[in-house]
Amino acid sequence: MFSQMQQGLSQVWWHRRQALSSLVLLSILLISPRSFTQQPVFTITLSNHTFSPDEIVIPAHTKVQLIIENNDDQPEEFDSFDLNREKVIFPNRKVRLFIGPLLPGEYEYFGEFHPDTARGRVIVREPKLDKKTLKTGEPSVN
Amino acid sequence: MLINTVILLLRELMPLCILFSFMLVLRPTLFADRAFTVWFWITCLVVPFVSFSVAEVVSDAFSSKGAEIMGITLLLAHFVCLLSATMLSLSKNNTAWLMAIGAIALITYKGSSLILYLDIYANQLAFWQPLIVGIFIGLGICMSLLVLFRFLLSELQGHHRNAWVMAFWVLYLAGNTAEISNLLLQINAVEWGAKTFFDVSAYVQDASEYGHLLKALIGFDASPTVLFMAIYIACMGVATLMLLANRINTNAVQQRSVRTGTEVQV
Numbered sequence: 001m002f003s004q005m006q007q008g009l010s011q012v013w014w015h016r017r018q019a020l021s022s023l024v025l026l027s028i029l030l031i032s033p034r035s036f037t038q039q040p041v042f043t044i045t046l047s048n049h050t051f052s053p054d055e056i057v058i059p060a061h062t063k064v065q066l067i068i069e070n071n072d073d074q075p076e077e078f079d080s081f082d083l084n085r086e087k088v089i090f091p092n093r094k095v096r097l098f099i100g101p102l103l104p105g106e107y108e109y110f111g112e113f114h115p116d117t118a119r120g121r122v123i124v125r126e127p128k129l130d131k132k133t134l135k136t137g138e139p140s141v142n
Numbered sequence: 143m144l145i146n147t148v149i150l151l152l153r154e155l156m157p158l159c160i161l162f163s164f165m166l167v168l169r170p171t172l173f174a175d176r177a178f179t180v181w182f183w184i185t186c187l188v189v190p191f192v193s194f195s196v197a198e199v200v201s202d203a204f205s206s207k208g209a210e211i212m213g214i215t216l217l218l219a220h221f222v223c224l225l226s227a228t229m230l231s232l233s234k235n236n237t238a239w240l241m242a243i244g245a246i247a248l249i250t251y252k253g254s255s256l257i258l259y260l261d262i263y264a265n266q267l268a269f270w271q272p273l274i275v276g277i278f279i280g281l282g283i284c285m286s287l288l289v290l291f292r293f294l295l296s297e298l299q300g301h302h303r304n305a306w307v308m309a310f311w312v313l314y315l316a317g318n319t320a321e322i323s324n325l326l327l328q329i330n331a332v333e334w335g336a337k338t339f340f341d342v343s344a345y346v347q348d349a350s351e352y353g354h355l356l357k358a359l360i361g362f363d364a365s366p367t368v369l370f371m372a373i374y375i376a377c378m379g380v381a382t383l384m385l386l387a388n389r390i391n392t393n394a395v396q397q398r399s400v401r402t403g404t405e406v407q408v
Contacts, residue, residue: 006321039330063336077255081348084367088209088258090198095206098330101337113259117167135168 037097039065046089047071053079056120061101061117069094076118080109081123100124143269147259147276149354152283154256156358159288161245164311167295168228172238177284182242190253191244194261197254210325220247221319225381228311229388241379248318308385310359316377317361323369335369 042064045052049072058064068078070089078087078097089095099107102124111118165172174205175178193200193212200208223244227237260277263269298306326332347353356362363370 010370055167063330065330075258076256082343082354082365084370086255086324087328088197088201088255090201093202095201097328104337106366113262134401135373 003102029065039063041065043067043069044120045069045071046111047116049074049076049111049117051111051118051120054120055123055127056125058100058102060104062076062098062127063098065096066097067094067096074113076114077112078109079112080107080122083109084105085109086112100111143263144272144279147263147273148280150255150256150259151277151280152354154252155280155284156287156354158249158252159284160291160314160358161248163288163292163295165241165245165313166292166306167299168311169238169241172241178238178242181396185246186249190257191251193254194257198256207329207331208329208365210329214322214326217250217319218327220244220251220378222245222313224315226382228308229298229384243263251304256383260299264288265399282381294315312385313360315381317357317359319377320361320370320374322362323367323373327367327369332369335367335372338365339371341365345408349382387404 021132037124040059040062042056042058044056044066044070068087068089070076070091070093075088075090078089078095080086083099083102085097085099087095087097099122102122104124106124107124109120109122124140150209173182197209200212202208221244223240227240227244230237230240260273263273295307295310298304323335327336341364346362347362347364348354348357348364353364355364361374366374
């Protein structure tokens with residue numbers, strides 16, 4: 001009986017240690033300064049349960065930062081099956097989330113609480129190499 | 143409005159119904175203790191509402207990364223607790239409490255968005271009728287799924303196909319836990335693994351009925367990222383290895399008890 005209890009306790013302790021080490025690893029990952037590195041920034045505004053602009057064009061194969069501002073007096077959930085993103089935006093708040101790198105194509109998003117009106121698309125295009133790009137090294141998207 | 147309510151209920155409640163099917167089959171005596179049952183259901187109702195009431199504060203915390211960090215913590219807690227509960231069969235009480243904590247973590251994660259949606263429309267009288275009808279339809283579908291899936295799992299268990307039940311359980315746990323990848327990528331916490339691993343959206347779309355059902359059952363994603371697949375496979379591997387090790391250990395204890403003539407509760 002005692003040995004069973006001891007075995008049970010040692011198993012519980014092992015799981016706790018495993019959970020603790022996972023949390024420490026996760027904290028290190030989340031606090032790391034990676035999220036402050038530079039990415040192209042695109043802003044979407046939500047007013048009257050409608051996204052504006054409802055289409056944004058972003059470069060392919062590049063991680064992009066989206067800033068979404070909710071100017072409504074109700075919360076909305078930015079949701080996209082294509083982009084695998086889901087984020088609640090409370091009234092008069094601004095959130096930022098990262099998407100990509102994506103392949104060229106069209107990726108739909110919508111407001112989960114008002115899907116009839118709050119809809120939009122992210123259009124991903126191959127970056128064009130123009131004169132400015134060759135000078136600066138930063139490709140433009142048209 | 144009506145359709146949106148039903149879809150939202152299916153998205154958020156279907157995984158929970160499948161969780162309850164598993165809990166009832168893996169631990170048939172889980173709700174035998176009245177005190178435990180009362181505590182469990184009260185906590186299941188209270189914790190998501192508490193989470194909902196502090197959602198705005200949590201969302202603003204850690205440079206607007208609070209919601210994601212909380213989501214990751216809840217999903218990790220759900221995986222560790224439910225896997226440990228499956229393994230720790232030596233003490234029934236420990237298993238029940240661990241299983242309850244794991245379930246409450248998942249209910250809190252899935253429930254907060256649903257409560258937020260219901261809160262928006264419950265304040266507007268014009269939407270009450272479609273909202274109530276939507277809730278009834280959504281709950282009806284979810285309850286039907288719970289009964290059917292529980293029946294399927296019980297039949298598998300009854301026909302000595304316990305390995306199938308455990309395989310479904312491992313896939314279910316891995317599927318839920320792999321959602322961590324989207325949260326990590328959303329806040330740019332990891333640089334690696336954001337590329338799409340494969341795309342089968344031409345055959346089964348995430349937004350379709352099959353997509354929702356497969357998502358709830360095994361965490362299906364039509365276009366998963368490399369990180370999603372890595373976490374999914376890692377969780378599957380860890381869960382399978384631990385369950386196999388536990389089974390070998392349990393068999394050894396049983397054999398030893400048969401040899402020595404002592405009775406062991408397994």
